[in-house]
Amino acid sequence: MVIRVLVAEDMHIVRGALVALLRLEPDIEVVSEVASGDEILPAARDSRTQVAIIDIDLPGKDGLTAATELHEQLPEVRTLILTSLGRPGTLRRALAAKVSGFLLKDAPAEKLANAVRGVAAGRRMVDGDLALAAWDTVECPLTPREIDVLRLTAEGRDTLEVAAKAFLSTGTVRNYLTTIVSKLNARNRVDAIRIAKESGWI
Known part of the structure; x- marks a missing residue:
């Protein structure tokens, strides 16, 4: 066949x-x-x-x-x-x-x-x-919601656009991004995106 x-x-x-x-x-x-x-x-x-x-x-x-x-x-x-x-x-x-x-x-x-x-x-x-x-990889420390926010940010959307797309307030989006940067030990959002992409999380 x-x-x-x-x-x-x-x-x-x-x-x-x-x-x-x-x-x-x-x-x-x-x-x-x-x-x-x-x-x-x-x-x-x-x-x-x-x-x-x-x-x-x-x-x-x-x-x-x-x-x-x-x-x-x-x-x-x-x-x-x-x-x-x-x-x-x-x-x-x-x-x-x-x-x-x-x-x-x-x-x-x-x-x-x-x-x-x-x-x-x-x-x-x-x-x-x-x-x-x-088998040897580190589990992603981000929650599914944090991954969504980071993925939308990685697409080049600003905080306002991410908030609208994710049905969140802009303040909540900023809080998520601050938490993400902290969890990934990143220098900033751009570094957090790089780390997440290299790890295959987004």
Whole structure:
């Protein structure tokens, strides 16, 4: 049986390379290519995708948000997150988003094809080295609400915009950001964002 695959990657050269590699496999057919997270759900629905290969950093909806949306609205579609971010914290976020697989972009081509086959068969495929490293990571000290506030701030929103988006007062947002900076032992908000991103928490 041929596996119907969607590839979501905003870098054209990378997407082209992924598609070319997958088309060498006789049991895999690329049925859709998209460049933003917002396009994934409608494209998956229209093309009757079985496996969606999703870059974690996409314009519009990020890869994990899009994967969560797929899981909720098209539960039959399996998701394989492909990323250059080899950070265990990112793996934790991916697993929390109910993704079927997690693979680094620098993995060998045959590993990608095997991961596609594995998730299509209902298995969870996770990069072995990354899975082992995840055991040793420090748990995120931030609450889900603090993560939301920091993520909105990382998108370049000011305090007023974060407050409106998160349904909070501006004073509460400022208090959250002060707490976040303190919890992460950061110098300021920018440093807190850097720490959280490098740890895969946002």
